[in-house]
Amino acid sequence: MRPTKYLLGFVMHLAFNLVSSTMDKRGCVDFYDPAAGGGSMLIDAGGGYGEPLNVIISGLSSPAVLTYDGAINYARAIGFSEECFGLHLGGLMSANLGDGDGWVNQTIEIRQDYGSAGAGTCLESLIGGNHFRIFVQNGTAADSGALFLAASKEEPLTENHDIVPDGYDIGRNNLVTGAVGRTSYGGVKYSTIAQNITGLLAAGSDGVNHGIAQDGIVTLLTVTII
Template sequence: MNLILWTSSTECLGIHLGGPQSANLGDGNGFVNQTMELRQDFGDALLGTCLETLEGGNHFRVFRQNGSEANSGALFLAVSQEEDLAESHTIAPNGYDVGRDAFVGNATQGSPSFGGKTYTVQAETLAGVMPSGAAGVNHDIAIDGNAILLTVTID
């Protein structure tokens, strides 16, 4: 299994130049800020996010759908692949689709266990749920319009 480790620390040695992002999940709440942001930490919770800044890697922002018009409780993950520092640590070309696919690939490999529980993840592609292209997309990066529904089963 190819495991990517994540940490809730969005800072590298106390430095974080980004800010919270917002999204409209169609649940009646309008645009809301992310619940949290997690960055790839390369197995080092203390300095790993510094490596993610220097070498590039994935990160994701979490939003919960809980409004009066769609109170599913679902977590929406906005995943992206980041460039290395030489490329100004920007989102890679096609970085939203690439980041999503890498995340899903890692999430669906094997059946990890923790604390006596085993986790199984199934993925289903929801084709065309968003318009493809760059219109209205952060950083004007084109997307394919697909989303992946991940269903996690805990045994």
């Protein structure tokens, strides 16, 4: 019976090491380049076109920021909130972050709240403004835990929420401006630093939705709860 006991112990030890190895990916890197795993920095907007993933919240951020509820609370701290009455109009978009999960629908869409986390996003739905979609890099092939955001500024409802001219760069810049430094919401205080990265996203309008050119800059945000 002893060989069986030793074999069982060896198998359990091996399984523990495999699980630990997978878990250790979290909190070790800012993100993994989606292209390295067959993914893309353009989300699928339909019709063969995409929208840029132009902001990344680093996997080295405080773990609580990288959860569903934590991301929403952080969004409220930087001037955004959930959609009006929690209702999403229009189709969902998907992204392939090269993490082994293939094309996955957005986790949530967040809109500018015009100073009111409760009702401000209803105003954004009417008059337009900034918004972003969140995608999580958490597949077993590249589990950084990073949040990839597709940010843009959109037209009012009367213009069918089309993206404004230069709206991808404007949306990214507005989001980053509101995020950098110290912010807070719901008793949670954040400190955010930003770094611009080139080489992940090709500049220009090739394959980009609405034919709107963007500058190819992706801003990496590292968010620390203080």
